[in-house]
Amino acid sequence: MPIDQTLEPFDVVHGSAQFEWLEGERFLLQRSRTDDPDFPDSLIVFGADGDGLSMDYFDSRGVRRIYQVSLRDGVWRMWRHSPGFSQKFNGRLSADGETIEGSGCSPATTRRGTTTSRLRSGADRTTAPVIICRR
Numbered sequence: 001m002p003i004d005q006t007l008e009p010f011d012v013v014h015g016s017a018q019f020e021w022l023e024g025e026r027f028l029l030q031r032s033r034t035d036d037p038d039f040p041d042s043l044i045v046f047g048a049d050g051d052g053l054s055m056d057y058f059d060s061r062g063v064r065r066i067y068q069v070s071l072r073d074g075v076w077r078m079w080r081h082s083p084g085f086s087q088k089f090n091g092r093l094s095a096d097g098e099t100i101e102g103s104g105c106s107p108a109t110t111r112r113g114t115t116t117s118r119l120r121s122g123a124d125r126t127t128a129p130v131i132i133c134r135r
Contacts, residue, residue: 015039076100 015034022029022045030044040059046069047054053069055078067080067087074095079088091102 076102078104 015032015036017030017032019028019030021027026047028046030046031042032044033041040061040063042057042059044058045056047056051068053071055067055069057063057065057067065080065082067078070077071093074093076091076093077089080086087104089102089104091100093100
């Protein structure tokens with residue numbers, strides 16, 4: 001799935017992301033790639049833990065982060081409280097299940113963005129053709 005991230009004022013970063021279930025459907029995988037070296041390629045593993053849902057993030061820089069995740073009443077939330085680099089995202093799933101619109105921020109860097117993602121399902125994977133981020 002193509003991703004377009006628009007940054008102030010008009011920079012566009014192209015890339016793609018793919019979602020698929022790991023065999024057994026206990027973990028959902030997201031693989032993302034971009035055409036810009038400032039945006040690392042990443043692998044995210046979503047799954048249940050003792051406290052609900054979590055998201056393990058890994059990227060091509062060697063970064064690993066763990067986020068808490070929830071999906072309730074059509075709102076997808078993810079957050080991470082870490083000294084010096086906390087992050088959060090809230091996104092609302094459309095009634096038809098085809099679009100997620102949301103916003104997030106990282107107080108440590110004062111970066112804020114809005115994201116729109118259109119999802120399409122295939123036989124065994126879901127792709128998001130467009131994600132647009134504005135700071």
